[in-house]
Amino acid sequence: VLAGRGRELLARIRAAGQPEDLAVSVAVLLARPFRSWFGRRLAGPGEHGGWVGGSCPVCGHWPALSMISEQDEGRRWLWCLHCGTDWPHARLRCPFCDEGDPAALEHPHLAGDDRHRLQACRSCRRYVKEFRWSEGREQVPWDAVFFATAELDLMAAERGFLRESPLVSRLSPRASNRTTSKSEVDR
Amino acid sequence: MNISRRGFLGAGGAGALGAALGALGLPRGARAARRKRFKTAETRESTTICPYCGVGCGLIVSTRDGELVNVEGDPDHPINEGALCSKGMSLFQVARNERRLRTVRYRAPGSAVWEDKPWDWALERIARRIKDTRDASFVERVGDVAVNRTEAVACLGGAALDNEETYLYCKLARALGLVYIEHQARI
Numbered sequence: 001v002l003a004g005r006g007r008e009l010l011a012r013i014r015a016a017g018q019p020e021d022l023a024v025s026v027a028v029l030l031a032r033p034f035r036s037w038f039g040r041r042l043a044g045p046g047e048h049g050g051w052v053g054g055s056c057p058v059c060g061h062w063p064a065l066s067m068i069s070e071q072d073e074g075r076r077w078l079w080c081l082h083c084g085t086d087w088p089h090a091r092l093r094c095p096f097c098d099e100g101d102p103a104a105l106e107h108p109h110l111a112g113d114d115r116h117r118l119q120a121c122r123s124c125r126r127y128v129k130e131f132r133w134s135e136g137r138e139q140v141p142w143d144a145v146f147f148a149t150a151e152l153d154l155m156a157a158e159r160g161f162l163r164e165s166p167l168v169s170r171l172s173p174r175a176s177n178r179t180t181s182k183s184e185v186d187r
Numbered sequence: 188m189n190i191s192r193r194g195f196l197g198a199g200g201a202g203a204l205g206a207a208l209g210a211l212g213l214p215r216g217a218r219a220a221r222r223k224r225f226k227t228a229e230t231r232e233s234t235t236i237c238p239y240c241g242v243g244c245g246l247i248v249s250t251r252d253g254e255l256v257n258v259e260g261d262p263d264h265p266i267n268e269g270a271l272c273s274k275g276m277s278l279f280q281v282a283r284n285e286r287r288l289r290t291v292r293y294r295a296p297g298s299a300v301w302e303d304k305p306w307d308w309a310l311e312r313i314a315r316r317i318k319d320t321r322d323a324s325f326v327e328r329v330g331d332v333a334v335n336r337t338e339a340v341a342c343l344g345g346a347a348l349d350n351e352e353t354y355l356y357c358k359l360a361r362a363l364g365l366v367y368i369e370h371q372a373r374i
Contacts, residue, residue: 073269074247075262090263091247092232102233107249111226114256155225 028082035059035083048087054095056080057087062164063095065146066119066130069137078128079142086137096164097124108159109152116149120161127161129153228252234261237275240346242266244275255282321363341367 013023039058051057056078063078067086077086078095089095092102099105099121107130109117120127129152133140153163230249237244245264249257258279262269271278281287291309292301317340324339342360344353353370360368 073262074259075269091261092234092263102231105232107230107232108227109230111228114228114230117230151225155227158225159227 032082032084036085039080039083039085043085048085051087052089054078054089054093054098056083056085058085059083063089063128065142066095066128067137067140067142068130068132070132070134071136076130077137079140081146084142086140086142094119094121094124094126095128096126097121099123106159108155110155116145116152118152118156118161120156120159125160125162126164127156230256234264237271237278238347238349239274244271246271246275246278255279258282317363325364336364336366338366340365341369344368344370346371 010023035058043058048057055062059080059082061080061082064081065079066089067077067079068091069075069077074091076089076091078089079086090100092105093100094105101123104122106120106122107117108120115132117130118127119130129146129149131145131149156163228251230251232247232249235246235248237246244267245261247259247261248255249259260267260269260271260275291304291306293304293309294301320339321337324337326334326336326338328334340363342356342365344356348356357368
């Protein structure tokens, strides 16, 4: 029904004086059950065939959250806001630009709570919210964590880091996602 | 009907993209009103190798303001995949431990009391004892063969020494004429 009418819809929302942010959020969340079902059918809950990339193996969007599983020897799982898929990724590596130098990664957190923090990359200036989780991977309340940590997003903005838009998926090769590429500097 | 992600993005156009940057956080007005300085702390993470045995497990070491706050197994390290033995797991206590000795403790022969001694005194004394023992037990020849050795001093290396330290240690032992050169980690 709404195919090709997104622009019109947004115009109407704007005309009604509603914030666009909210509309986009609602759209993403509305689509979640379908994408989630599709993702499970496609990939299942496993490790996605050894996929180690920074973007979602099912729908290609950037991760919205990063979870450090204390039950699983500190392994890190990234989570996709769009389809609810989680996939493993290296701990000290930026999911966006593949920066693997620990010195280029910051982990700021609010005073008094070091279980929720950012992993912010100095090379590409992007960040992902990260938290430690001591129970099983099936019990993670991803959405609750995502919305409850909004303060971390504000803190990131204060520190000059950019949030990758949740709507953009990675279509270009990895190296081009860097603002300053290490390998380019070496060359 | 057919809504692709690209179509959805295109439908919104640049306005939607701009909005999406702030999407899923707080609406813009609210964000401006709530802006404040956060009391934050920053944890730095770096990777290193466990100093104990020859297995060489990977560690992730967290520091805050130059102070060690956490040591954990590196889940991305191919050798230990995040796991640590009981010694490795208690590494934190090596760095931060109120029971750690901070001066040289010396108990003289026949004495029942421990005394605090400065490092200079201890090194001087150790050197003196090694030299005296070596000189007293030095063998230059066995029959017609020149051997230039001492059998009264043994050398025991430990796995906490790295490659270069062990090289120097071994070189010192050979220079002194030691033949009993052993190592704790025989792997």
